[in-house]
Amino acid sequence: MRATTTHGYARFTACFxxxxxxxxxxxxxxxxxxxxQLPRQWLDDxxxxxxxxxxxxxxxxxxxxxxSCRRICxxxxxxxxxxxxxxxxxxxxxxxxxxxxxxxxDDPGTWQQYRRNRGLDRDNWHFxxxxxxxxxxxxxxxxxxxxxxxxxVMHEYRIVVVDEHGQLAAEYTAASAQTHVWAASDSxxxxxxxxx
Amino acid sequence: xxxxxxxxxSLCGLAVLLLTCxxxxxxxxxxxxxxxxxxxxxxxxxxxxxxxxxARVRELxxxxxxxxxxxxxxxxGAGGAPGAAPAAPTGAAPPATSAPGAAPxxxxxxxxxxxxxxxxxxxxRHEDMGLPLHGFADVGAGTRNPVNPNxxxxxxxxxxxYLTPQLGAHTRSLFELNFKIGTNGDLVTALERAQxxxxxxxxxxxxxGRFHTPYGYYNTAFHHGQQISTALRRPGVxxxxxxxxxxxxxxxGLWLQxxxxxxxxxxxxxxxxxxxxxxxxxxxxSNNAGNAHGDALYGGNFGYLPGGSLDGLRFGVSAFGTKVxxxxxxxxxxxxxxxxxxxxxxxxRWENIAEYYWFDNKDLSGATGSHNSDMxxxxxxxxxxxxxxxxxxxxxxxxxxxxxxxxxxxxxxxYRTALGVRxxxxxxxxxxxEIAQTHVTDRNIDTYExxxxxxxxRF
Numbered sequence: 001m002r003a004t005t006t007h008g009y010a011r012f013t014a015c016f017x018x019x020x021x022x023x024x025x026x027x028x029x030x031x032x033x034x035x036x037q038l039p040r041q042w043l044d045d046x047x048x049x050x051x052x053x054x055x056x057x058x059x060x061x062x063x064x065x066x067x068s069c070r071r072i073c074x075x076x077x078x079x080x081x082x083x084x085x086x087x088x089x090x091x092x093x094x095x096x097x098x099x100x101x102x103x104x105x106d107d108p109g110t111w112q113q114y115r116r117n118r119g120l121d122r123d124n125w126h127f128x129x130x131x132x133x134x135x136x137x138x139x140x141x142x143x144x145x146x147x148x149x150x151x152x153v154m155h156e157y158r159i160v161v162v163d164e165h166g167q168l169a170a171e172y173t174a175a176s177a178q179t180h181v182w183a184a185s186d187s188x189x190x191x192x193x194x195x196x
Numbered sequence: 197x198x199x200x201x202x203x204x205x206s207l208c209g210l211a212v213l214l215l216t217c218x219x220x221x222x223x224x225x226x227x228x229x230x231x232x233x234x235x236x237x238x239x240x241x242x243x244x245x246x247x248x249x250x251a252r253v254r255e256l257x258x259x260x261x262x263x264x265x266x267x268x269x270x271x272x273g274a275g276g277a278p279g280a281a282p283a284a285p286t287g288a289a290p291p292a293t294s295a296p297g298a299a300p301x302x303x304x305x306x307x308x309x310x311x312x313x314x315x316x317x318x319x320x321r322h323e324d325m326g327l328p329l330h331g332f333a334d335v336g337a338g339t340r341n342p343v344n345p346n347x348x349x350x351x352x353x354x355x356x357x358y359l360t361p362q363l364g365a366h367t368r369s370l371f372e373l374n375f376k377i378g379t380n381g382d383l384v385t386a387l388e389r390a391q392x393x394x395x396x397x398x399x400x401x402x403x404x405g406r407f408h409t410p411y412g413y414y415n416t417a418f419h420h421g422q423q424i425s426t427a428l429r430r431p432g433v434x435x436x437x438x439x440x441x442x443x444x445x446x447x448x449g450l451w452l453q454x455x456x457x458x459x460x461x462x463x464x465x466x467x468x469x470x471x472x473x474x475x476x477x478x479x480x481x482s483n484n485a486g487n488a489h490g491d492a493l494y495g496g497n498f499g500y501l502p503g504g505s506l507d508g509l510r511f512g513v514s515a516f517g518t519k520v521x522x523x524x525x526x527x528x529x530x531x532x533x534x535x536x537x538x539x540x541x542x543x544x545r546w547e548n549i550a551e552y553y554w555f556d557n558k559d560l561s562g563a564t565g566s567h568n569s570d571m572x573x574x575x576x577x578x579x580x581x582x583x584x585x586x587x588x589x590x591x592x593x594x595x596x597x598x599x600x601x602x603x604x605x606x607x608x609x610x611y612r613t614a615l616g617v618r619x620x621x622x623x624x625x626x627x628x629x630e631i632a633q634t635h636v637t638d639r640n641i642d643t644y645e646x647x648x649x650x651x652x653x654r655f
Contacts, residue, residue, distance in 0.1 A: 070579060072623055074544040104398060109457065117507045147330050149358060150370075151417070152424055154330065154654055156623055174623060 033166045035060070038141055039134035042099070045111035045127045052097075059087075059094040059169075060162045064144045066101040066153045067110045076157055077118065079172060083159075084122070096125045099138055101146050101153045103129050143171075236300070243303050331357040331655055332421030338648035342429045343439040344379040345634070345644055352377045353650065356388075356420040368393035368401065374420050378438060386438075387484075388420055388446065400454040406484060409447040410466035410497045411514040412551045413538045423652040426547055426618050428628040431573040431590050432610065433553065437480040440606045442571075442594070443534070443553070444473045444518070446482045447493055464499040464512070475522035478605030493518035508543035519560065522603035529561040530600040547577040547584070557598050567598035577618075584618040596638055608639040625653045 035052050044050045061080060065073040080096050087094050100106035106114075111127035114120075120127075130138065139146055146155035156174065163169040334353035341347035354376035361369045372389035393403035410416050414434045418425045435441035449470025456463055471483040472491035495516030502509055514536040521529045533556040541548040552572035559565060571592035577584050591611040594601040601607035616630030628650040636642040 068542075070542060070544055070547065071620065074579075075581070113503055113507060117505075147328055148360070149330070149421060149424065149654075150419060 034162045039137050042128035042130045043108050045108045047108040055095050061096045062160045064099045064101050067106045067114045072157050099128045332423050334422040334652035336650035340646045366395050399456050403451040406448045407451050412536050413540050423654040426577045426584050428630040428650045433571040448482050448484050461502040466497040472518045475603045491519045511539040513537050528599035531558040550574040567595040569594040582620045586616050588614045609637045611635050
């Protein structure tokens, strides 16, 4: 009885936190469990379904890009590669997740070719395609404003880091040469608008 | 009246308070049975609060759906058809297992299922964020005006507003309203693009309205926003009608576009039929309201992208045919047949574009017969981080006995060499510098140099 009640109490707490995230509309992420509050189902560049919850307990670098982007995205990818080298030097492991802005153009096959052409073949790098709704929601929740101008996607330079505890840890933007380390009161949307 | 979200947040706060009160009661280490009973009571109370909260969320969702009848059905990319049932129930009463008499385990399971359903529906919902309005603007200065070399000094380029109202899962819309300074310094307002379309899939989208005529590459890759293009100005051979162009850059009609993946790369295609243009006051006019004679402009464009190790390479062909009448004292009617080829190499490092057009025109109203002309450009640009230097060569050799060119203000032949550089001040603003030498080779033969500067933004 006691074990059952305690277990039920834990389930209730998890449920309540999830409902809290839903009710707030995701406009501001709670301080914990960021991965739980993002759209979770994506396709990777092999066409396999990938759930972001699989990255729980791991450090994750998130960014967004589109395959025919020639200005900002190459610089973002280059920065991610620097961060990967830094992690390697420190003996740290991390996941690098690039979500596509334009699911109609950038399907798994496009990302597969993108990775091959740039030698981005490590297993901890993930190029994801989602539905238009999931893409917009992901962008909104992590602070990646964008709009499409025909075949061009207008967006900013931004990398968001989620730590092993599922908390927002840092961001890299064009406005700040150094990493911005999150304070508990920060929200990704506030910092994104400042960067613009 | 408080917003739905603020009301939801208030209820959340109340539930948190209830939970805190329930959780903060003193825990007695006395009897285990007492402790368990207390926890159970608190769980019951909290579950009641959650039930109330869930009901409130459903009520709010039902209200939002009543305001936006297509909102929950328009699940972009998820194949939701207009009028299809929403993925998650809205406005429904909590299920029976949430009744106070049901066991806590059952109620928790039910609650988990409901929350998962709400989350899924929330993720699939295409939220109405209002009408997205974006745009571009540019200003400049130079020894000459980039589109009217007889003027010197500073100049306002244009302010361009771009709207894409979000419609259904397959319906598309696009409007581009441009305020620019014309070649004579007057303010010109133009609804440059007004397209309504339907996307059948990746392979086909059909548009109706005013669009950029899909010849070559440049005219559909770059529109009126100067910030997105590398160079300070469009090549003269593909300039817009009012700023020096001799091709019908805009068309009003029906346009089918699409692309298809092959085992070896991708093909793109365009096919269109539009109002035949006319020449008014020396400038091509796309006949936005139709034309009196019913003639049409027919055309197509076929492109191929090999992909793979040739990622970034694209080449293609285009063609269009139409009849164009001018408004001279003795009016001329010309059958215009245009054929084009283009090649593009666009990678993280290079943006190289080459286009070539050939005219095979026929005088339909006089006795001057057939006329052949040609024009083209090549642009090489190297992307080095925030800096992108470029070089361009443009050339046109236009038969001045062809009424199609002689009736146009900008129908003279020329060639130009230009060197320039683009510097990205930030990802929304670019500074461009260009020096050029232009040789006008017929009509008023002339040679002149230009040093130009442009500040272009997007917002």
